Amino acid sequence: MSNNIIFLKNKTTPLDKYEVESKDNKYSDVQFLPLIAHTHHPVEALHLLKDNNYISNLRYLIVTSQRTVECLNESIIPTLTKEQREKLLDLSVYTVGPATGDFLRRVGFRNVKGDDMGNGDKLSDFIIKDIGDNYDGEILSFVGAIRRDIIKNKLKQRGLSVKEVVTYETNVLNDNLDRFQNTLVDIADKEECDGKSCCWVVIFSPQGAKDIIKFLKQNPSIKDKLDLRISCIGPTTNDYLLDNGINPEVVSPQPTPDSLLDAIDGFQKSMVTTVKH
Structure with missing residues (x-):
């Protein structure tokens, strides 16, 4: 089983700490999906x-x-x-x-x-x-x-x-939803070979993500199919998601990679504890 994480953001150059921290936290597949140019x-x-x-x-x-x-x-x-x-x-x-x-x-x-x-x-x-x-x-x-x-x-x-x-x-790029859907298809194809894995989608801002958020709301079954979970950065983005029918599993307390990944790790550990009980 592997963990996938999709960051809905442009990858910072020359170094993106979200990628570094994710790989340090054993995420096997780290992807960036740019939403804006x-x-x-x-x-x-x-x-x-x-x-x-x-x-x-x-x-x-x-x-x-x-x-x-x-x-x-x-x-x-x-x-x-x-x-x-x-x-x-x-x-x-x-x-x-x-x-x-x-x-x-x-x-x-x-x-x-x-x-x-x-x-x-x-x-x-x-x-x-x-x-x-x-x-x-x-x-x-x-x-x-x-x-x-x-x-x-x-x-x-x-x-x-x-x-x-x-x-x-x-x-805002005009093909954000298409590229997001294609990314999910690629993950689904990989799972058929490797077994089901958790897939986290991290939303940093509503800008460029509105069609994706609408798609996730209209297709709730996809979350179960891919074991897909939503995380977001910041209270403003969280409020937008809630207003649009999406309840993220994790809201990062701070806009930093370690804060986000610690929150995700805490959520996943709590889910394991719940299942054991």
Whole structure:
């Protein structure tokens, strides 16, 4: 018997900790199913960061998305001069989430803060407290084309100037459901040879997953056929699933690989205990 896990997300490059942690937890088949396409938009950021006067006076940066870090790593940092690159990597960088924080450190940022705050509202309070009376100039925030303005609005209410620059945009792929169904067919075919195995589907966001969620609701028998179980990341995604007739077996307490896999492992152990009794 083998365990399958399908992550409904783009695989982070060059390293995705969900894959690493899953293999360490003995998952024999780890798959990523991208639901959205990301397009880098580095031009405006490069215009600012290649302005030696601007970057010399810049002290604070906000980066809350791994997609922005990918844009920095692949499309921005390699084109900077050594001096510009060093000034950028020395900035105080505020972020949310350990995965994004780790990615920033791997890229080379030396002063990453706030990655344990959990959400934008708490990060805003942290930034205000951390900067304190030392605020001088402008805070540069790299964002996606679609974003919530919680951080910017809260900082501006406290008199902090925030300049937002779009570094990427996302578009939902048009064949998500077809690829998901094909993945399930492949797993079913494999089970005919290897014996029935548990298959976990991890949903990170409703974006791009709505047709898949609708399919799962309309075909409840598929869960029994494949021993398919649903896990999700975050209360917002959980609320969306519940509102749409899907009750996930596991909701990860934190948006991290170890938190997710520990929760799944705890669920599976509880199921074994229940069966024994």
